[in-house]
Structures are given as structure tokens and as C-alpha cells.
Amino acid sequence: MTLGIAVIGTGRMGADHVRRIDSVIGGARVAAVADLDLERAGAAAAGIEGCGVHTDPAAAMAAPGVDAVLIASSGPAHEAALLEAFARGLPVLCEKPLTPDPAGTLRVMEAERRLGRRLVTVGFMRRYDAEYQRLRLTLDQGELGRPLMLHCRHRNAKSPSFFTTEMLIRDSVVHEADATRWLLGQEITAVQVLRPRSTSYAPQGLGDPQLVLFETSGGVVVDVEIFVNCGFGYEVRCEAVCERGTASIGESGGLVTRAAGRAAHGIPQDFTIRFAGAYDREVQAWVDATRRGCVEGASTWDGYAAALVCEAGVRAQESGGRIEVELPERPSLYA
Amino acid sequence: MTLGIAVIGTGRMGADHVRRIDSVIGGARVAAVADLDLERAGAAAAGIEGCGVHTDPAAAMAAPGVDAVLIASSGPAHEAALLEAFARGLPVLCEKPLTPDPAGTLRVMEAERRLGRRLVTVGFMRRYDAEYQRLRLTLDQGELGRPLMLHCRHRNAKSPSFFTTEMLIRDSVVHEADATRWLLGQEITAVQVLRPRSTSYAPQGLGDPQLVLFETSGGVVVDVEIFVNCGFGYEVRCEAVCERGTASIGESGGLVTRAAGRAAHGIPQDFTIRFAGAYDREVQAWVDATRRGCVEGASTWDGYAAALVCEAGVRAQESGGRIEVELPERPSLYA
Amino acid sequence: MTLGIAVIGTGRMGADHVRRIDSVIGGARVAAVADLDLERAGAAAAGIEGCGVHTDPAAAMAAPGVDAVLIASSGPAHEAALLEAFARGLPVLCEKPLTPDPAGTLRVMEAERRLGRRLVTVGFMRRYDAEYQRLRLTLDQGELGRPLMLHCRHRNAKSPSFFTTEMLIRDSVVHEADATRWLLGQEITAVQVLRPRSTSYAPQGLGDPQLVLFETSGGVVVDVEIFVNCGFGYEVRCEAVCERGTASIGESGGLVTRAAGRAAHGIPQDFTIRFAGAYDREVQAWVDATRRGCVEGASTWDGYAAALVCEAGVRAQESGGRIEVELPERPSLYA
Amino acid sequence: MTLGIAVIGTGRMGADHVRRIDSVIGGARVAAVADLDLERAGAAAAGIEGCGVHTDPAAAMAAPGVDAVLIASSGPAHEAALLEAFARGLPVLCEKPLTPDPAGTLRVMEAERRLGRRLVTVGFMRRYDAEYQRLRLTLDQGELGRPLMLHCRHRNAKSPSFFTTEMLIRDSVVHEADATRWLLGQEITAVQVLRPRSTSYAPQGLGDPQLVLFETSGGVVVDVEIFVNCGFGYEVRCEAVCERGTASIGESGGLVTRAAGRAAHGIPQDFTIRFAGAYDREVQAWVDATRRGCVEGASTWDGYAAALVCEAGVRAQESGGRIEVELPERPSLYA
Structure with a gap:
């Protein structure tokens, strides 16, 4: 069975997901799209056989052949779309953040609990990054011992014009918040933020960079450099410091471990790994x-x-x- | 339109291609499979809607909904399957080598020329490797100047039991032969092979490693270390030495350039690049x-x-x- | 003129300095040694022409041919030896810490001010490390813009048995304190320490690792991982995050800069640099x-x-x- | 005893050796210098207590306090200076090449054999490079198994104006010839040279780069890229391919081994190693x-x-x- 998907929101992210479902991944088709801007929705759906074009998310979800929903509309529109999908019993992949504030997320969570089964997958895409997956595997295998610290770097070349100091946390560090929870299987229990003098390349009023510190339920300390106007590129790095060594990702394309007197990266054992892509x-x-x-x-x-x-x-x-x-x-x- | 593909041969490579078409890539479906071993063909096709199972390649190609052919059978079976596809005017992706010897390939080429249009794509998959593509782009952009030498390493952890000294060339170095031609846009004009003492880990009678030397029509010298029992893993490296610098791939996950006093690798400028996968x-x-x-x-x-x-x-x-x-x-x- | 040096203290560090002056560096000779343990002093001086052996530091400093003093005795003995050298007007290289507590250092500083000229050089040896020097040069050249953050790692394979939580700061992080001041030309204005759960490999009672945070007079935030039982080796790393890029040392033998879309390390331009050593x-x-x-x-x-x-x-x-x-x-x- | 050295030749290399003996290393002094250009000799000796200045090498060797000779004059002058040192029974460190051609070297060797004891040390300085020493140690320890191939790169940013195609071998590849013999403990038994089209940055008439191939008495194949106008810097690399892995030097400041599925570099275990320099x-x-x-x-x-x-x-x-x-x-x- 080929999965029919209604894509809600066809802005930058949504249009990219339409392209992905149509011509990159297997097993699914775009059955309908919805966007307040009908022209934009039509452009995204162009050339896709049998793909309906709508302005109303509910109409797109009700279209024939829709088995699941991908929500990529703007944050404030998520809650209504999620509740609509719940009403129809449709599984949803929802871009982060689920809703703009915790109160909305709580309402969504309560609605899902009333259904008594999970329908929502949140789009924290780092969980699907090959390096993050290797890092988590390395931690789970336990050879490096228990994690004690995470050192994270999150750098963007330049922030968009509308970026605010709050968005450093809500839009950027939210990825480290999820990655910390996912890598460690622990909750974050306290947060602190140190604010150095800002770069002269940051827009007026934006405090950039910052050092965000997490403490976790398992006693791990996490430091996150968030720097959204670093100028030189996009870089996401993480070094997990464990009892018997460290494991790093994000430096030059692979996981590096430090243990027993050596810094090392793995060599694939087979061409099916090296040339899979x-x-x-x-x-x-x-x-x-x-x-x-x-x-x-x-x-x-x-x-x-x-x-x-x-x-x-x-x-x-x-x-x-x-x-x-x-x-x-x-x-x-x-x- | 979803492309219907007949997959000829469902051994290791063929079965992997069936899986890939069915559930990894977009825009295509497996319409039929053929294998001398009907059970193996059936296992590959299991769970794929509307996929016919055959022992005869011609029957698979004639099945309803077949628009194109992927040949992954054993080398000696390629020529007949290619000619069959030509007879039906079907485009073909054929695993390398096209045929086991140049005489067969010449016959295939003449048949295709009689058709007057290209139908064949040969499966030299390095042309699709992200690093090789970046290396070629770097050479084509010309900032490093004209290429003068290529230093290649091609290492396998262990050779299969049936491997022969000839296969070092025909099965392994053939990839460097194609990559040399594709990277440089030049023909190879002469070959020489230096044979050091063999590793004691090679099976009796296998001369391993060897140093293969190519000269090209543009005056480039290429050295290829082929070592199929290197023990430590699978590694494919290439350093292009140019007039103003070098570019290397295969060492730790990315292209490194040496030029103007610096060894450098690029940093992606955007999350859509870093996290595309x-x-x-x-x-x-x-x-x-x-x-x-x-x-x-x-x-x-x-x-x-x-x-x-x-x-x-x-x-x-x-x-x-x-x-x-x-x-x-x-x-x-x-x- | 060959400089005659009295070496005070011939324990591990002192004996190593005797060897260094005698047979590694040029322009100096060991004129006298002093140690409470006369036998140990004699062993250090063995085979050095004209080197007097003493138990009293003052006697060593008074020996014929002494032009300067190197103090490598235990911390509590430093103050008296420094004042003795002052009394004789001898230049001193003193191992860190100058004295065990700030009060002693203040007394030494006041004595030196009364002399009206500097005699003391403190042995913060990182200032002489080739990588630290390259890092400082990179910062001073200004191409990366103003520094905003330093990320430091200071790891020892295993702490000595007598190590205490306080010594993490006084013996280990003291190097980062000096390096921060020296690299930035700024004073440290505030300190904070985050303490994750300790590694199970730390001795009972030692809180290890810790994350030490400095703020500086120029608004730079510095985080220091101090981990003295990391198990895998000795590692000192520092990444300076600046307005237009970063510069790192300590990862694999060289300074790496990130700027303008590239991570790069320099290539020496000449054999006199590459093979100087x-x-x-x-x-x-x-x-x-x-x-x-x-x-x-x-x-x-x-x-x-x-x-x-x-x-x-x-x-x-x-x-x-x-x-x-x-x-x-x-x-x-x-x- | 401080060793008194007569330095013969005070050009670039000789003057640098004078500086080194006077103020970098321990245990020796420059007792006399000789150069055909008396002014140049005097400049090199300036400020060195008791250092005689001569035009005649024999006079310098005969000066009071001379215990040993360092020959850094031009190649054609070496033979006479060596024989003079032999006549006086003085140990000699002689810059490479010992003499410009094998016939001269043979005469020197026969003279030394008549003495019945060794006096000569040839200045092949790579034997003293920390990375080469680590590479040899790695090979000698035997964990990687027997060496099968060496891949060498020898790159200069730009050749001096007087450089000839022959000098590519005699002045540059001579280092790889010695390093091969020293690393492997084997003799070189055959040589071959492949000549790609030259870089357009080479002076007229200079064939640059070239690929030099050695075969050794132990069946090892060695390829050497010599490229003296590579433009981007000075780079000397060597990868030893052994039966169970490889070991590389010269890429980013340290030895990297590939073995058992990992590429790794060592982490020092102690600050005395990391901060020795x-x-x-x-x-x-x-x-x-x-x-x-x-x-x-x-x-x-x-x-x-x-x-x-x-x-x-x-x-x-x-x-x-x-x-x-x-x-x-x-x-x-x-x-």
C-alpha cells in the first residue's frame, strides 16, 4: 500500500516535504496539499498525479486517499490542524515546535491522551541524522561508560532579519534540548544562560552568541554555544564526555572517539556501507x-x-x- | 508517471536494487523480477503489489507495465539481456561490467549504434558518490589548475574465496579506470603493474597488493594501490594533484583541498545541506x-x-x- | 657569557630542569643545586662540571658563578627563596604557583615593587607552547575579529592519589586562568563552577569532572572542562570563538581555523619550518x-x-x- | 666536557648550524669557523667567545679546542674537508650529499675504512624528525605486520632558479631514498621514473612533477611524488602499507594508523610529553x-x-x- 499524505502548509519546509515524498523517498504519495495561499499550494502540487489542492487543512485531510498528515504550516496554525487530524484518526508528522507555547502543547497532549493512542510524531530531525544516530548507539553500547557532560555547538552563518533573542532558545536551542533528552534518556531539570558581549555582526538588540547550560535528571551538565551570526557557516557539533572516553560528531563528517590513548574514527567494513548513498x-x-x-x-x-x-x-x-x-x-x- | 522496472537477477545486488526501488527511492516501482532461481526471485518480490515473478528475463521484460530494465544478473548473462532490452526499445541500467570481455561489449555497442540511440546506462556507481562528485566539481571549476597526477587507494578488508589476480584488475581497479576517465575527461593510454611481495594474509596464488599505473591522453599519471586483503576495512581514496593545489577524498568523510598555504574542508552554509539526509x-x-x-x-x-x-x-x-x-x-x- | 643558574629543588620538576639546562638548551649552565635531600641534589648534579651541591637555597644562590635562580621546590618554600633571590638581586624563574595562596603572592609582589624592578618570571609554560603561541598570534592579527568565547578542555588520564577537589582549580584550572588572561589581554572578573555527577573512576570525595565558567573584563565567556580522571590520556584543547570565525588548538597537532566557509590548517612554506626540530x-x-x-x-x-x-x-x-x-x-x- | 666544533662553510645552512650550536642545543660550542668569504665567516662567529675565524678549513680544524667538525660547505668541497678531518682523527657531521657523485663517496669510504673506524655522520635529518621516528618505531614494533608499500609525497612550494630535472632526484628524492632504507632496513634494488606533463608553473626545461618508483631487496614497492613547484607549501608525507594496517605521517601533525576497523592517532598520556617543547x-x-x-x-x-x-x-x-x-x-x- 502506498501511503497517501496530506501536506498542510506549502511554504519553504512544506514544499520541500512535497518534493521529498513525490520523488525522493519510497512508499508514499502526496494525496492533497493545503495552503492559505492557493497559488503556492498549486505550485507545490504541480505535476503530481491526483493531488488535490486546498486552502482549508480540514478539506485536504478529508480528500480521497488521505491516510496521514504532514503539518508544515506556521507554528500558530499547528494546534488546530493537529486537533483536526485527531478528529479523523490520522497519524501526523508535525514540524517542530508542536505549538508556540507549552500551554498549547499541553492541550494537544491532553487531546491525544483522550484518544488513548499516539498519533503524533514531532519533527525533531536530528534523531534521524546519521551522526547523531551513531553517537547515540555509541553511548548506548556503553563502552565509554556513563555520560557526564555534553559540549554542544550550534552555529548559523547569519540569522534571518526577524530573529529575536528568545528565538535563540525556542527555534535553535530547542534542537539541543531534544537531542539531550534523546541521547541521554534523561530529563532536563534546570537551565542557565551566560551572555558574552555580542558580536558586532548581530542585528541591534540580538544578544548573540550565548552559552546555555542544562542540568539533567541524571546529573549530566550540558553546555550549548548558540551563535546564529557566526559568519563562517552552519555547524552542529556535540562531544559526549563519558567515564572512559569521549565521542564527538560534527567536525569533519564522522564520529570520533577518544578512549584508551587513541582518538579514532571507524572505517567502514564494506562497500555497501561506504557507497550506500x-x-x-x-x-x-x-x-x-x-x-x-x-x-x-x-x-x-x-x-x-x-x-x-x-x-x-x-x-x-x-x-x-x-x-x-x-x-x-x-x-x-x-x- | 511511476516508472515500472523489470529487475533481471535477484542475487545480492539485484535483491538490494529491488528493495531500493520499492522502499528507498521515489518515482518507480518494481513491475517484474526474473531469476533462474524462481524461489529467490519470489522472495525478492514478496509483498510488492503487482510484481510478476519469472525465470526468463525476456518474459519479465514483456510483463505489463514494464518501462525500463535493471540488469543485475551474472556477467555472462548481460549480453543476451541487453540485446533483449534493445529489441523492446527499453532503457537499461546494467551493473558493471557490461560484459565479461571487450569483444562482447563491442557487440553490444554495435547493436546500440544500429538502434541509433542510447538505451544503456552502466552502473559505475562512483559517479554518484557525493565525494567523487565534489571532487569532479572542484577539478572542473579550475581553481586548482590542470590535474597532473591522481593517487588512488582501493582497499578491501578481505577478498572472497574465489578472487583471482586478474579480478584485482577486472573487478576492482575497473572502478578507478572509469573514475579516472570520468574525473579527467581523458582516455587511459597505457597501463603498468608493479607487484610487491604479497601479504601473508592473501590466499595462495593471489598477488596482493599491487600498484597499477595509468597514463592518460592528457599526460596525467595515475597510481592505484589495489589491496583486497588489507584487513582493516574498506577504503577508497583519491588525491588529485593539480598545478595549484590538491584535492583529496575518502579520508574522513569529506573533500580536503590543499592550496595557497592551507589544507581545508568546506563547511556547509545551511541546515538544508547539513541535515538533508x-x-x-x-x-x-x-x-x-x-x-x-x-x-x-x-x-x-x-x-x-x-x-x-x-x-x-x-x-x-x-x-x-x-x-x-x-x-x-x-x-x-x-x- | 654563559649564564650560571642555581636550581632550587631537585624533585621531579627540578631535576628535569637541571637536565634541560645542562644538555638541551644553549647559553646556560647549572652552577649550583639545592635540595633538603642532599643525596637527591647530588644525583641531579652528577657529571656536571663545577656544579655545587647544597641543602640551603641561600648557599646555592651565594655559590660562585651564580647569575640567576630557578625555583622548583615545593610551593610553601617559594616565598623564602624568592625573597632571598631579591636580596641578592638575582633574576628568578619560579615554577607556578608563585606561593600557595594570594596573601603570600601579595607579599612577594610588594617586595619586588620595593626593589623597583622586575626579577620574577612565573613558569606558566603554556605561554611557550607552539600551538598556544599560534593561537594568540591568530587572535592578535585580528582577522577573526574580537574574541567572544573560549571553550577549553583540560584532561588528565588519572589524578595522583593526593589530589583534592580544590586542586582541580589551584593546580589544573590555574593554567586556563593564566592562558585566558594571556590570550585575551583581559582580567577574569567572575567564576562559577558546575558540578556534574562524578565519574566512578574518581577517588572517593573528588568531584571530577567539573565545568568552570569565567567571565572577563572584556565580556568574554570561558568554559573549562576539567577532568583529571578521564582515563584515555592527557589533552588540552582550546577553541576561541570570534566574530568572524573560530581557532582551535589541541586536537591533532595544529591550529585549525574556521572562517569564510572553510575549516583549515596552515601548511608550512619551507623545510626550515617543517624540519626545524x-x-x-x-x-x-x-x-x-x-x-x-x-x-x-x-x-x-x-x-x-x-x-x-x-x-x-x-x-x-x-x-x-x-x-x-x-x-x-x-x-x-x-x- | 663541552664539545668544541669547527664549522666549515657559513652559508645559509652553516650559519644556521653555528646559531644552533651556540644558542639552541646544549653541550657544545663553536670553536672555529671557516669560509672562503672571510666576512661571511666573521659575521657567523660574531659574539661567540673564543671562536676563531678562518678561510682555510684545515686551519679551522687545527684551531685550539676543536674536538669535532661540522661540514656545511658546498658539495664539491666536502671530499677534501672530510679527508682533512680523517687526517686529524676528528669526528665529522657532514651535510648531504657526502660528495656530488658516487665515485667521490667511494673514495671517502675507502679512506675511512683504512682508518679502521667510523668518523662520519651524514646529515640525513629526517631520521631525527619526531614523526619519522614514530613511524619507524611503529613499523619496528610489528603490530601492523610486514611493510609492503610506501606512498611518499615530497612537495615544495617553488623550486630555486638553478634547479634542474636531475636535482629532483639528487637533492630532493635522495631524502626518500635514505628514509626508505632507514625505515625498512632494506636496500633499494631498482628505480623507475614516470613523468606526467609538467605544471605550467615550472621553469622552462624542468620536468615537474614526477613519480619515482623504488623496488627494495625485501620486495617493497615505493612510489614517490616529487613536485617542487606545487605552489601551496612544503609537504612531506609517507604512508606505510603493511600486512595488517597502514601508518601515515605528515598530514596534520601526527602519526595516524589504520588497523582493525579504525583510523587513529595517539593521545599523549602525560603533560611532560604534550608540553615537552x-x-x-x-x-x-x-x-x-x-x-x-x-x-x-x-x-x-x-x-x-x-x-x-x-x-x-x-x-x-x-x-x-x-x-x-x-x-x-x-x-x-x-x-
């Missing part, structure tokens, strides 16, 4: 080209040239000398 | 769970806990002091 | 061997073998082929 | 300043400020709160 992209690229009526990528000529090189290579292995490759002229079909 | 996996995981009738991932409770932490964080920003987080008991629904 | 060690090793009456290192035979290889190499350049090296039998003198 | 530089800097009549470095004020911060830190540990540091005004003596 390459295989996915290869087949996706071929499918995409074929749907457009094109043939792209390595051609029969490329296969032939490689075969001739290998032939020469095998003769070179045998002879110990230098073997020339005799390549005919390239046919015009493969120019 | 996380978003894809998140939505895929939610779709997969929903199709199974499950609700997994971050719950409303997680959203609520994060909201309370943020609330305390904003108060801590304002007060400068330590703010405790008042979390109610976790409802049993979210246990 | 090698040249020093080479000549030192030759001097040491010659003083012992030995000839070690690369021999005439090694020079001859290299010359024959080069000869073959030049012929190989010219011929394009493989040239064998004709090496005669190795003479027994060079066996 | 800092201690040496600290004491040398203090000696140098004191000889100049200066007092530099961390002052009593710095010691006092650090003590006050520690005092506040200990109170912060106890109280759990934020403690301000009460620093008095800085006395003018320490301004």
Missing part, C-alpha cells in the same frame, strides 16, 4: 532521467573503454612491462 | 512506520518537554540566573 | 654521541647507497625505463 | 632574556591574578554560585 543516487538518477525520456550517465562506450583498460592491465600484470591501450575512435552516438 | 530519513521512517500501523519517533510528550525547557531558557536569558524546569509526571501513553 | 635533534644527537666517544647515525655507507640510488634515478629519468641499482657488498665497518 | 622553550627564553639583562614573560602580577581567580574558583566550587574576583589596580611596575 551512491547506489541510491545512481538508481534514482536513472529513474528520473528515464521518466524524462533521457539516457544519461556512463554509456556503453564508457563500459567498453573500461574493459579495454582492464584487458591491458591484466596483460601488464603478466608481463611486468608497460602495455598500451588500443582504443578505437569514439562513435558519434557517444560523443 | 536527516530530513529524508525522518520522513521515510515516518512513512514506513505508518504503513506498518505504528507511531514511532518523538512524541507529543517530547514536544512538551522541549517546550518547557525552552520556556525556562527564555526566563534564564532574562534573569541571568538558574531556572528550574517544572516537568509533570510523564503520562503512561508516552512511557 | 629535526635539525636541532640531529645536531644535538651528534654532539651527545661525540661527547660519549661514539659515532652513530647515517654512515658513509648510507651516503654511498643513497648516491647510487640517485645515480640510477637520474638514468631512469632519462631512459624512461627501469634501472637496477648495483650495490657492492656492505663493508664490515658499516655492518 | 614548551618547557624547553620556556627555560631557553628565560635564559636568553636574562643574558640580555631583561625580565620578560609572566610576572608576579600574573601570578597574583591567577591566584585570586583560583581563590574565587574554590569558593565557587563550594557555594555553587557565581563569585566575583576582586582584583586591585595593577601596579605600574607590571604595566
